[in-house]
Amino acid sequence: MSTAEPITPRAVGAGHARVDGPLKVTGHALYAVEHGSDEGVTDPLTAWVVGAPVARGRVVRVDAAEALAHAGVVAVLDHETAPRLTETGDAELAILQDDRVHFRGQVVALVLAETSEAAREGARLVRVHVAEEAHVADLDEGVDAGEAYAPEQANAGHETDWADGDLEAARGAASVVVDQTYATPHEHNNPMEPHAAAAHWDGERLTLWDSTQGVHPVAGTLAPLLGLDQERVRVRAPYVGGGFGSKGLPHPPEVAAALAALSQPGRWVRLAITRQQVFSLTGYRTQTRSRVRLSAEPDGRLLAVEHDALSQTSRAKEFVEQTATAARMMYAAPARRTTHRVVPLDVAVPSWMRAPGEMPGMFAHEVAMDELAVACGVDPVDLRVRNEPDRDPETGKPWNDRRLVECLQRGAERFGWAGRPAEPRATVDGDWLVGTGVAAATYPTLWNPDNAARIESRAGGRYAVGIGAVDIGTGARTVLRQVAADALGVDVEAVDLALGDTSLPMATVAGGSAGTASWGTAIVQAAQQFRADHGPDPAPGLHTVSTTEGYPDTEGHALHSFGAVFAEVRVDRWTGEPRCTRLHGTYSVGRVVNPVLARSQLHGGLVMGLSAALHEDGVRDPRFGHTVTQDLATYHVAAHADVPPDLSAEWLEESDLLATPFGGRGVGEIGIVGTAAAIANAAWHATGVRVRDLPATPATFVGGVRG
Amino acid sequence: MTALRLTVDGAERHLDVDTRTTLLDALRERLEVTSPKKGCDHGQCGSCTVLLDGRRSLSCLTLAVAQDGAEVVTAAGLGSPDALHPVQQAFLDHDGYQCGYCTPGQVCSAVGMLAEAAQGHPSHATDDLEADPELTDAEVRERMSGNLCRCGAYAGILAAVQQAAGAARAEERA
Numbered sequence: 001m002s003t004a005e006p007i008t009p010r011a012v013g014a015g016h017a018r019v020d021g022p023l024k025v026t027g028h029a030l031y032a033v034e035h036g037s038d039e040g041v042t043d044p045l046t047a048w049v050v051g052a053p054v055a056r057g058r059v060v061r062v063d064a065a066e067a068l069a070h071a072g073v074v075a076v077l078d079h080e081t082a083p084r085l086t087e088t089g090d091a092e093l094a095i096l097q098d099d100r101v102h103f104r105g106q107v108v109a110l111v112l113a114e115t116s117e118a119a120r121e122g123a124r125l126v127r128v129h130v131a132e133e134a135h136v137a138d139l140d141e142g143v144d145a146g147e148a149y150a151p152e153q154a155n156a157g158h159e160t161d162w163a164d165g166d167l168e169a170a171r172g173a174a175s176v177v178v179d180q181t182y183a184t185p186h187e188h189n190n191p192m193e194p195h196a197a198a199a200h201w202d203g204e205r206l207t208l209w210d211s212t213q214g215v216h217p218v219a220g221t222l223a224p225l226l227g228l229d230q231e232r233v234r235v236r237a238p239y240v241g242g243g244f245g246s247k248g249l250p251h252p253p254e255v256a257a258a259l260a261a262l263s264q265p266g267r268w269v270r271l272a273i274t275r276q277q278v279f280s281l282t283g284y285r286t287q288t289r290s291r292v293r294l295s296a297e298p299d300g301r302l303l304a305v306e307h308d309a310l311s312q313t314s315r316a317k318e319f320v321e322q323t324a325t326a327a328r329m330m331y332a333a334p335a336r337r338t339t340h341r342v343v344p345l346d347v348a349v350p351s352w353m354r355a356p357g358e359m360p361g362m363f364a365h366e367v368a369m370d371e372l373a374v375a376c377g378v379d380p381v382d383l384r385v386r387n388e389p390d391r392d393p394e395t396g397k398p399w400n401d402r403r404l405v406e407c408l409q410r411g412a413e414r415f416g417w418a419g420r421p422a423e424p425r426a427t428v429d430g431d432w433l434v435g436t437g438v439a440a441a442t443y444p445t446l447w448n449p450d451n452a453a454r455i456e457s458r459a460g461g462r463y464a465v466g467i468g469a470v471d472i473g474t475g476a477r478t479v480l481r482q483v484a485a486d487a488l489g490v491d492v493e494a495v496d497l498a499l500g501d502t503s504l505p506m507a508t509v510a511g512g513s514a515g516t517a518s519w520g521t522a523i524v525q526a527a528q529q530f531r532a533d534h535g536p537d538p539a540p541g542l543h544t545v546s547t548t549e550g551y552p553d554t555e556g557h558a559l560h561s562f563g564a565v566f567a568e569v570r571v572d573r574w575t576g577e578p579r580c581t582r583l584h585g586t587y588s589v590g591r592v593v594n595p596v597l598a599r600s601q602l603h604g605g606l607v608m609g610l611s612a613a614l615h616e617d618g619v620r621d622p623r624f625g626h627t628v629t630q631d632l633a634t635y636h637v638a639a640h641a642d643v644p645p646d647l648s649a650e651w652l653e654e655s656d657l658l659a660t661p662f663g664g665r666g667v668g669e670i671g672i673v674g675t676a677a678a679i680a681n682a683a684w685h686a687t688g689v690r691v692r693d694l695p696a697t698p699a700t701f702v703g704g705v706r707g
Numbered sequence: 708m709t710a711l712r713l714t715v716d717g718a719e720r721h722l723d724v725d726t727r728t729t730l731l732d733a734l735r736e737r738l739e740v741t742s743p744k745k746g747c748d749h750g751q752c753g754s755c756t757v758l759l760d761g762r763r764s765l766s767c768l769t770l771a772v773a774q775d776g777a778e779v780v781t782a783a784g785l786g787s788p789d790a791l792h793p794v795q796q797a798f799l800d801h802d803g804y805q806c807g808y809c810t811p812g813q814v815c816s817a818v819g820m821l822a823e824a825a826q827g828h829p830s831h832a833t834d835d836l837e838a839d840p841e842l843t844d845a846e847v848r849e850r851m852s853g854n855l856c857r858c859g860a861y862a863g864i865l866a867a868v869q870q871a872a873g874a875a876r877a878e879e880r881a
């Protein structure tokens with residue numbers, strides 16, 4: 001069998017509670033460095049990262065004498081003494097292999113000690129002598145120096161530039177033009193569990209308890225770096241304290257843990273980076289600047305969409321946020337132009353953060369749409385309906401089932417949009433200026449091939465299902481069991497699911513909202529193959545392993561999810577303080593496998609979008625090249641009191657069998673898309689102050705709201 | 708090294724600690740009590756919250772040697788997977804968590820907060836400082852704001868805390 005067949009949903013669609021809930025609420029679920037003597041992690045060493053004190057230069061000498069003299073310090077590894085890597089082409093991962101300093105905070109030494117206190121003090125005592133070189137850590141400085149370039153491609157393989165139609169003619173025919181620049185700051189994923197790993201090298205095999213979104217991807221990256229066959233690297237991640245993209249690709253902490261273990265054969269080493277180090281060693285969403293130019297007819301129908309995205313990357317390793325890709329498919333327009341340019345700086349390496357591309361890109365695009373609605377005197381919901389494309393503008397393919405208009409209309413009804421005054425500053429409640437706003441959301445249906453699952457029959461009609469997927473909090477452990485139960489035609493209680501271990505069949509990353517779709521399809525295919533191999537009533541101990549090659553119909557259709565986000569914002573007329581008091585999203589995401597868990601995921605995306613709209617700001621000091629706001633006090637993420645009293649998410653009842661054999665797409669990312677724009681648009685409606693730079697803070701409004 | 712006695716989740720524990728050791732590290736690294744989590748080590752995230760002599764406390768901000776003789780209750784001591792504390796059950800009922808890393812701290816914080824409110828402690832969200840505080844949603848959100856949840860499970864946590872608060876009030880009346 002080469003592909004899975006659609007299944008009949010029974011458990012799929014039911015709101016099963018998280019199977020790991022009792023372990024989590026009591027604290028018995030064990031995260032990376034928490035594995036202890038029960039698992040053979042006895043008498044571990046603690047490793048501590050020493051970061052580069054400059055943004056660019058060379059390490060002249062690492063003076064470890066004082067550190068080594070400190071009681072409990074066992075060793076200090078630097079670029080001369082650390083174990084050698086076989087591959088050093090990836091400058092982010094090839095730590096301690098040469099004397100180059102690419103960014104402030106880069107790993108330049110590792111202290112190994114008997115206790116965490118000694119390791120930390122040892123790290124303080126290490127003297128790193130550097131030959132500092134002039135650096136550039138500011139986007140504008142890089143632009144002014146003429147360093148912006150067109151990359152070969154953007155993240156996820158998107159084309160750098162893409163255009164369509166006669167742009168000049170469309171511009172010439174336009175009677176309404178919105179032409180503005182929108183900016184988003186550096187944003188940091190900040191999962192609650194900082195990146196951490198416990199590693200052990202026995203001379204033959206490397207074993208890791210890791211905090212990652214993909215155990216197989218980590219093993220597949222570390223093995224060639226270390227010159228090992230992949231079978232000699234075992235990675236386990238039963239529980240992971242969030243990731244949001246920052247644990248999607250291996251980063252220096254994992255390499256550091258592996259090098260530390262290699263240097264101490266037979267001894268476990270634990271490495272948990274500090275919250276401060278999270279800001280420089282685990283990726284982040286680069287700041288973006290989007291110039292969006294919308295050319296339209298007087299009634300708001302688009303004639304041309306232009307989106308020029310600028311971001312920065314690290315000279316150590318290129319990462320290009322695909323900010324302009326949503327503009328290629330979102331609305332109908334006869335002409336279109338999208339570009340990505342990037343400036344290399346001497347800074348930490350950016351990477352994935354929840355909905356890379358769509359999140360900052362749709363902030364820009366959807367605020368621009370709101371500006372167009374105002375310019376044309378058209379209701380913002382109607383404007384979007386008016387620009388609905390009947391097929392994908394980018395590929396020309398028919399949609400799988402694009403239901404954005406229904407999301408907008410249902411969301412508007414649920415939110416109470418009707419009767420909203422068109423003009424800003426129309427509603428005042430005491431000291432608060434009150435406004436509402438809307439934005440659309442979209443996320444592509446991604447799907448990863450080469451996932452495999454193992455199905456084994458057990459006594460008493462039970463089945464063991466194994467796949468090396470990771471549950472980072474999404475609920476994979478719960479929903480994959482539901483999918484497996486339906487694929488096998490048994491109750492969920494009859495399924496024993498194992499995941500989070502490279503000893504289980506190959507699984508791709510928990511990312512791109514593709515986890516449940518990719519892994520679930522593999523499980524369905526393996527279950528169907530198992531039935532073909534062993535029948536409906538198998539003897540215990542029979543098994544089938546099957547790898548998926550393809551399922552979604554990406555050849556014939558453009559597969560995307562859509563949504564509509566509505567926000568109410570209040571801004572204090574004296575202090576300019578903005579508060580989001582209502583937030584609602586209506587989504588089209590295919591069949592929802594588990595409504596309880598999907599609602600939590602969508603809520604989480606909405607909250608993170610709100611956090612980006614009003615709070616998060618990674619402030620870099622260009623003089624030194626580091627993030628000043630590198631902790632959870634100065635880099636504020638939304639807390640309980642910031643979350644709207646009225647927060648809700650709903651979805652359309654549907655099943656997308658073009659996407660998966662169980663009809664679902666993905667819900668991890670779309671909740672963050674469009675949310676910041678809806679809040680920014682509501683803030684404009686409240687105050688008349690147009691928000692084009694995130695985050696919107698009291699300073700954004702205080703000059704414009706008085707009186 | 709300093710000798711220390713702690714009661715942790717009902718069990719008396721004796722240990723020698725470095726004077727630099729925080730209570731959190733003593734629990735996690737010396738005693739293998741990993742229910743309290745380390746999210747920031749700076750008292751900014753709340754993941755390390757435990758009940759210290761009955762009150763919620765950030766275990767990363769106190770040195771172990773300062774707590775000789777103290778009673779520490781973690782989420783693992785409040786209930787077990789087979790016999791959950793009502794607050795823990797409420798978190799399950801309302802899916803008040805996702806990755807689970809902040810969760811033991813949220814649970815301890817909620818238990819401590821409910822006790823504070825019952826004792827009449829006001830908060831920033833309290834209008835009348837003289838009256839017994841009513842645990843409105845705004846009060847709960849304010850009082851729980853020291854516990855960050857990056858998964859954004861706040862709506863579920865709020866509902867869970869309100870369920871537990873309602874159950875506690877009902878018990879009080881009965």
